[in-house]
Amino acid sequence: MTTRKKRGRSRQQGSSLTQILIVVGTAVVAVALLAALNSGRLLPAKVGKLAYETGVTPDGQPYKGSPDAPLKLVEYSDFSCIHCVEFAAALNALGPDYIRTGKVQVIYRNFPSVTPEPYPSAQAAECALDQGADKFWQYHDLLFANPRDYSNTRLKMYAQEIGLDMTAFNRCLDLGVKYKEVQADHDAGASQGVEGTPTWFLNGQKMPGALPEDQLRQLFDEMLSKGSVK
Numbered sequence: 001m002t003t004r005k006k007r008g009r010s011r012q013q014g015s016s017l018t019q020i021l022i023v024v025g026t027a028v029v030a031v032a033l034l035a036a037l038n039s040g041r042l043l044p045a046k047v048g049k050l051a052y053e054t055g056v057t058p059d060g061q062p063y064k065g066s067p068d069a070p071l072k073l074v075e076y077s078d079f080s081c082i083h084c085v086e087f088a089a090a091l092n093a094l095g096p097d098y099i100r101t102g103k104v105q106v107i108y109r110n111f112p113s114v115t116p117e118p119y120p121s122a123q124a125a126e127c128a129l130d131q132g133a134d135k136f137w138q139y140h141d142l143l144f145a146n147p148r149d150y151s152n153t154r155l156k157m158y159a160q161e162i163g164l165d166m167t168a169f170n171r172c173l174d175l176g177v178k179y180k181e182v183q184a185d186h187d188a189g190a191s192q193g194v195e196g197t198p199t200w201f202l203n204g205q206k207m208p209g210a211l212p213e214d215q216l217r218q219l220f221d222e223m224l225s226k227g228s229v230k
Helices: 002-042 082-099 119-129 133-145 152-161 166-174 179-191 213-225
Strands: 054-056 062-064 071-077 104-110 199-202 205-208
Touching (some): 082 133, 082 213, 104 179
8 A cells, every 4th residue: 555655656746846947948949939039029130221311420420411401409318318219219100201211310319318328328329429420320310220229249239230340440449439429419418408218409498208199290391381480
């Protein structure tokens, strides 16, 4: 009797162990699949030629849109800010109607948070700017498409994706060449009352916070129709 009970317990324990191994194995496979899917989702798409005018202002700030545009939008932004991601998406959506047509010029300035984490992405974007304003905006779009992924590996992968000279970019990023420039942007914003991101100035008028696409369109149209331009 005792022997049969022991055999029964042994079979039950073996069955339980098998079930545990199956569950664990399934979980491992699921995690691996999820990681693969997420990794693929983060890979940036190919970036083609930009459809709008780009350049650098006399004081070294990257812009997109005509310098002769009646509306000038100076944006203080942070690549780690989710609301900045939303605002960048709204501006991109309105690009064909306002930026490409010469109605709005967007000038970008860095305003990273006080923690060190966002600085590498801001510096990387400035390193891209060294190789052309168009490269800055391509890099800008990749960063906002992949928020919060700031490892050196990723930052360099994005640079390679848009065809930068990797020797020059890696040297610029690894040596922290652009740290002072990013800090200078931050200080300039703070002197104008910028406290958070996104904060932007439309023809000199301070506009804190992100506006959705429809409200931004309405604002542009109102200022253009009323002649509220300089």
